[in-house]
Amino acid sequence: MRRVIGSTNIEVFPIGLGAMPLSIQDRPDKEQAEAVIVAAVEAGVEFIDTANCYCIDNTDFGHNERLISAAMKNLPRGAQVTIATKGGLTRPEGRWETDGRPESLRRACEQSLRNLDVDTIVLYQYHAPDSSVPFTDSVGELARLREEGKIQHVGLSNVDRHHVDAAREIVPIVSVQNRCHVLYKHDLNSGLLDYCGKAGITYIPYSPVGGGRGHKRLPQVATLSEIAAGHDTSVYCVALAWLLHKGQHVLPIPGASRAASIADSVKAVRCDLIDIGHDPVEVTR
Secondary structure, rough: OOOEEEOOEEEOOOOEEHHHOOOOOOOOHHHHHHHHHHHHOOOOOOEOOOOOOOOHHHHHOOOOHHHHHHHHOOOOOOOOOEEEEEEOOEEEHHHHOOOHHHHHHHHHHHHHHHHHHOOOEEEEEEEEOOOOHHHHHHHHHHHHHOOOOOOOOEEEEEEOHHHHHHHHHOEEEEEEEEEEEEEEEEHHHHHHHHHHHHOEEEEEEOOOOHHHHHOOOHHHHHHHHHHHOOOOHHHHHHHHHHOOOOOOOOOOOOOOOOHHHHHHHHHHHOOOOOOOOOOOOHHHO
């Protein structure tokens, strides 16, 4: 049931936590946010995804990383959690803008080390390609940071097969984090999800239940609701279980701003879709 991250020896629970909702617009207060993180770990979560740009704007850049670092101090004794972070985006006046310049990625990584209060980052992911910077230059800087020990493993986010192939020529890639859910199946159609499995790369679907707005659509899909009712579970668990059944290399990271939400998400590991006669993705758009 546990998932191994890429070519590493790191094993984690099949459902992770996407921590972004804890730091962006309409975020919960600090006490509630930390309670969500603690609740996730208590429910079995062993992988938390963050980024330096998960914040309101550049004035509180690094908010999510600092929040997670603080919450780590309140975890149950002996809890083992892998924290993955990302660099390559900025938040001027709340906008999302790419910055893949090598010098910027280095500064971002070094600041993330301070925010997380760690000596090395287990998994550091390039957040999104920057069209104004050669992709290989950006990845090359991550390779140098890995050589220096500031990063243990390198991942990519918001990429296609071309990006993955180019990056693998420079440094081992252990993860690809892209948007994917039952109503958005671009990487299934392109073959990228299957490619990652064959290449030994962990595929981390973000917004696995639709994201901030998309999650409201899931209960409106009759097929998903019927499956959920038949399994006495939520449509969100069905959506996560569907992703889990796409391969042992798939590690969904549902977001949560309430402890109850992540507690429900982890139940997806017990939702067996084998007896369903059709794939819900085939009947949704």
